[in-house]
Amino acid sequence: MSDMIVITSEHIAGYKITETLGNVFGQTTRSRNIISDIGQGLKSIVGGEIKGYTRLQYDARQEAVNRMRDTAEQLGADAIVMFRFDTTSGQLxxxxxxxxxxxxxxxL
Incomplete structure (x- = not known):
């Protein structure tokens, strides 16, 4: 993976945007496993972090970002500005x- 800059703002300090190539997306859906579901049930009784779900969320975010970067690289981009996430949790x-x-x- 390149050293592509991915930033939430519309400006990158020390750089100027010379060309806008378009919107890029990366998407993934990760399923839960039975062990995490059992752990969630137990944690809902006593409270605390459900580490299996935390890992699932982290892995899903990383995969989505990697796919977005790959798409930007295919367009010849040096950076991605106005970066955002949308996350949906469901039974799946x-x-x-x-x-x-x-x-x-x-x-500059």
Missing amino acids: GESVAAYGTAVKIEK
Whole structure:
């Protein structure tokens, strides 16, 4: 993976945007496993973090970002600005969409 800049703002300090290439997305849906479901049931009684779900969320976010970066690289982008996540949890698992605007940049 390249050193592509991925940022939530519309400006990148020390760079100027020279070309806007378009919207890029990365999506994934990860399913839960029975062990995590049992753990969630127990944790809901006593409270505390459900580490299996935390890991599931982390992995889903990373995969969505990687797919978004791959799409931007295919367009020839140097960076992604206005980066955001959408996350949905359901009975089937965790769905994550990462999105932003692919751009070309150059140092000031």
